[in-house]
Amino acid sequence: MKLLIVDDSNVIRQRIARLAGDARLHNLEIVGQARNGAEALNLFVRHRPDVVTMDLTMPELGGVECTEQIAAIDDKVNILVVSALSDKSTAITALKKGARGFLYKPFTDDQLVEALLEMLPT
């Protein structure tokens, strides 16, 4: 399984990349890291990941719009939104645009791994 990490924070990208190496996610291979939605779209088309972690507040192209565009390319992709935006309407909008899950920041290591596990086929 291939993972694309999308977040404008380098620290968050590094953290997700490290946690993606958790033994419980043994088949998860990181194929790219993007700092904004525009980079994410390019990397998605090039690598066709199975799972995407998606920040929402990013420069150039935000996460909701990016989620919608990625889902239009591949409606089977598993997009996990990882965002601090804690209002219900944002989560509902992201899910309507094609996200499969939502994890609020700040998150613990276990919360991220468990959220990624839910994105993987059983």
Added chain:
Amino acid sequence: MSDLNETEIKVFIDAVTNYFNQLTHEPANVRGAFLDDNGGTAPVFDYSGQIAISGQFRGTITVSAPRAMIRHLLLALNESDQSDANLRDTVGELANTLAGNARKHFGGDMEISVPRTAAGAIGGAGSRKRPYVIMVSWKNYSASLVVDIERLE
């Protein structure tokens, strides 16, 4: 235009205490909160991160923290990269998280920007002459959270 009330300021206090508790299992403590009557006298530390607020609100949320505190936070997260860029990134992400979490109370009408970060003080005008300054301690470190927001009628 109207000021945020005490309950709304507490939203940010809760967000910052939860942030440290969630990530490190050691909550931050609020040592005090006050109106900065003179404007611009809030303590400034080594790194600052700021979020601009728009939509039905206007202003900024600014976090300023000492280098040692951010390094300690990164260590607690098992992150070994303690470069200057990562320290700035961390304080920006902290500001972003506090602003984003506040939308649970304020809703999507509070729009937030991507973070701006700086070594030391961060420029940019707020909206109020008397912003709320919240002094936070975590472990033996002190940091400041400045909530400079007003609601548009």
